[in-house]
Amino acid sequence: MSAATPSVVIVDDHRIFRTGVKAELGELVEVLGEAETVEDAVREIAEREPDVVLLDVHMPGGGGVEVIGQVAKQRPQQRFLALSVSDDPQDVIAIVRAGARGYVTKTITGEELADAVRRVRDGDAVFSPRLAGFVLDAFAGDLPAEEVDPELDQLTPREREVLRQIARGYMYKEIAHRLSISVKTVEAHVSSVLRKLQLSSRHELSRWAVSRRLVD
Amino acid sequence: MLGGVCAGIADRYGVDPLLPRVGLVVITIGSSGIAALGYLLAWAVIPVAGEAPARRRGRARGRRGSWRIAFGVALLSLSLLLVFRELGVWWSDKLVWPLTLACFGVALLWSLSRPEPEEADEAEAPEPAAEPGERARRMSRAGFGISLVVAAALISLWANGVLDAAGDAALAALVVTLAIALISAPLWWGLLRRLSAERAARIRSQERAELGAHLHDSVLQTLAVMQRRVDDPAEVAKLARRQERELRSWLGGSPPARPSERLADALRSAAEEVEETHGALVDAVVVGDAPLDERLGALVAATREALTNAAKFAAEGGPVRLYAEIEEGTARVYVDDRGPGFDPERVPADRRGLRESIIGRMGRHGGTAEVRSAPGSGTEIELSMEAAE
Numbered sequence: 001m002s003a004a005t006p007s008v009v010i011v012d013d014h015r016i017f018r019t020g021v022k023a024e025l026g027e028l029v030e031v032l033g034e035a036e037t038v039e040d041a042v043r044e045i046a047e048r049e050p051d052v053v054l055l056d057v058h059m060p061g062g063g064g065v066e067v068i069g070q071v072a073k074q075r076p077q078q079r080f081l082a083l084s085v086s087d088d089p090q091d092v093i094a095i096v097r098a099g100a101r102g103y104v105t106k107t108i109t110g111e112e113l114a115d116a117v118r119r120v121r122d123g124d125a126v127f128s129p130r131l132a133g134f135v136l137d138a139f140a141g142d143l144p145a146e147e148v149d150p151e152l153d154q155l156t157p158r159e160r161e162v163l164r165q166i167a168r169g170y171m172y173k174e175i176a177h178r179l180s181i182s183v184k185t186v187e188a189h190v191s192s193v194l195r196k197l198q199l200s201s202r203h204e205l206s207r208w209a210v211s212r213r214l215v216d
Numbered sequence: 217m218l219g220g221v222c223a224g225i226a227d228r229y230g231v232d233p234l235l236p237r238v239g240l241v242v243i244t245i246g247s248s249g250i251a252a253l254g255y256l257l258a259w260a261v262i263p264v265a266g267e268a269p270a271r272r273r274g275r276a277r278g279r280r281g282s283w284r285i286a287f288g289v290a291l292l293s294l295s296l297l298l299v300f301r302e303l304g305v306w307w308s309d310k311l312v313w314p315l316t317l318a319c320f321g322v323a324l325l326w327s328l329s330r331p332e333p334e335e336a337d338e339a340e341a342p343e344p345a346a347e348p349g350e351r352a353r354r355m356s357r358a359g360f361g362i363s364l365v366v367a368a369a370l371i372s373l374w375a376n377g378v379l380d381a382a383g384d385a386a387l388a389a390l391v392v393t394l395a396i397a398l399i400s401a402p403l404w405w406g407l408l409r410r411l412s413a414e415r416a417a418r419i420r421s422q423e424r425a426e427l428g429a430h431l432h433d434s435v436l437q438t439l440a441v442m443q444r445r446v447d448d449p450a451e452v453a454k455l456a457r458r459q460e461r462e463l464r465s466w467l468g469g470s471p472p473a474r475p476s477e478r479l480a481d482a483l484r485s486a487a488e489e490v491e492e493t494h495g496a497l498v499d500a501v502v503v504g505d506a507p508l509d510e511r512l513g514a515l516v517a518a519t520r521e522a523l524t525n526a527a528k529f530a531a532e533g534g535p536v537r538l539y540a541e542i543e544e545g546t547a548r549v550y551v552d553d554r555g556p557g558f559d560p561e562r563v564p565a566d567r568r569g570l571r572e573s574i575i576g577r578m579g580r581h582g583g584t585a586e587v588r589s590a591p592g593s594g595t596e597i598e599l600s601m602e603a604a605e
Binding site: 129130132133136137164167169170 | 503
C-alpha cells in the first residue's frame, strides 16, 4: 500500500454535493478536477489522469455506467468508486458490473471515504455493508447444478463469511482479527467476490431484486 | 409532396426527399400499386404516433397542404385503378372516375380531421383563440369534400343506370350508405383521438396534483419543522432521516412494507422505530425473507429489545448495526454496536431487558441468543430461530 495522497476526479451532477465531498476529503485526498456531465467527465478524466474517479450513479446522459463505458475504451486501467444516494440494488449492482471497484453511500464520512479511495487506488474492492447485503442476496439460493459455473456463480463459504462480516458493519482490520486471517486475505476474498459479481452470468443478477420481490 | 411521408423519411435519414419519392414510384409500379396502399397507411399512422417533430412539421406545413394531399391521393388512386385495369381487372370507366372523385373528397375530409398541432399541445400551452377565417376555410373545404363524395356516389349510380331502375333500390341504398360512412368516418376518428388526448392530459394533471400534495404533506412539512429546530442537531438529523426514508420508499415505488406479514419488513420497521424513539442511527441490512409466524414474531421482539439497548447505551459509538439473513430455514439476526460494552456475567439481576426480553424470550420459542461483550469492545448479540421458508 503506497503512502502517497491519492488523487481523484469527482463526477456528480450536483455542484453542492461536489463541494461538500471536496471539503470533507480536505487534505486526505487530492481533488484534481470535477465534472457534472458524461462528456465533461470523460474529457476531465483523460486530461487529469486521477488515481480514482468518484462516480455518481445517476446523471443525465447515461449516468455512471456510461462514463465507465466511455473511459474504459481509452484508459482500461482507470479505477472507479461509485458514490451514490441510490440504494436501489439494481442501480448498485449495475454500476459494479460495469466496472466500479466498489460502492459507498453518500452518507459516508470524509475519513471513511478517503480510506475507500486509497483502497480502490491500491486495486482493492470496497464494499459497503449494504452492497455486501445485496451481493449475498444476489448469490443466495441454489441454481440447478448443470447451470452453475462454480468458478463464477457461487461464493465460497469463506467469501460468504467475509461478506457477512462486512454487512454487519465491521472494518477489514476487525474482520481479519475476528476470523483469524490477515487483512490481505480479507482483501483477496473481497476482490474475488467483486470479480464474480462482475463476471458471473447468473442470469438474475441484474434483475434479482425484482424477482425476489415477486417470489414471496 | 403528398402526405409528406417521403419527406419525413428523407428528413429522418438525412437524404434528399427526391430519393424515397422516386423509389416509391418505382415500387408502386413494380408492385402494381400495393406499395401505394402502404404509403397511405404510413400517412395515416405516422401522425397517430404523435411524435413531437412530426407535429412541428405539421404546423409548419399548415393546412394549405390539405388540398395538395387530397389531390395527390386522388391521382394516386386513379393511377392505382388504372394499373388494375391494365392488369385486366374488371374496372370500367363507370367505376374509375367516380371512385377517383370519391377518393379526392375523402382525402380532403381526412386531412381536415387530423389533429392540429395546437390541439395536441393543449396541455402545455393554452390554445390561442382559433381564428374565424381558419374555421371558415375548414368548413368550406369539408363541404367541398362531402359534395365530392356525394357527387361520386350519384355519378356511379347514374352511370350504372341504377337511378332509373327502381328495382335496384337495394344497390342504391348500399352506395348511399357507403358514401355516408366514408363522409363520417374521419369525423368519428377525429373525435376519438381528441377524446384520448384529453384523457391523457387529465391523467397528467392528476398525477401532478398528487405529486404536489404528497411533497406538501411530507417534504415541505418536514423542512418547516427542521427550520424551527435548528438549535437541536440531533432532532434535525432524525427528521431528515425519517423524511429521507419516507421519500425513498415513495420514489422507489416498491410495494408497501408489510411488517405484520413479512420478517424482513418487520425487522426493518423495528429498526426504524428504535431510530425514531431513541434518536440513534440504526443501519439495517436484511438478506432474504420469510413469512412472519409466532416464533419469528418473538425473534422480531427480541431484536427490537436488543436494538433499544444498543441505542440507549451505545449510541455514541456510531450507528447501531442490524444484519439479518434468512437462509436454509434459519433466520439469524446480528445486532452490533461499538459502545462501551459490558461484562455479560455481571449484569444486575434487575436488568430484565437482556435476560428476559432477549435470552428468555428466544429460549421459550425454541431459538437461541448469544451475547458477546467485554468492557471497552462493543457488544454483539446473535439471535437465531428456525423459519418456515
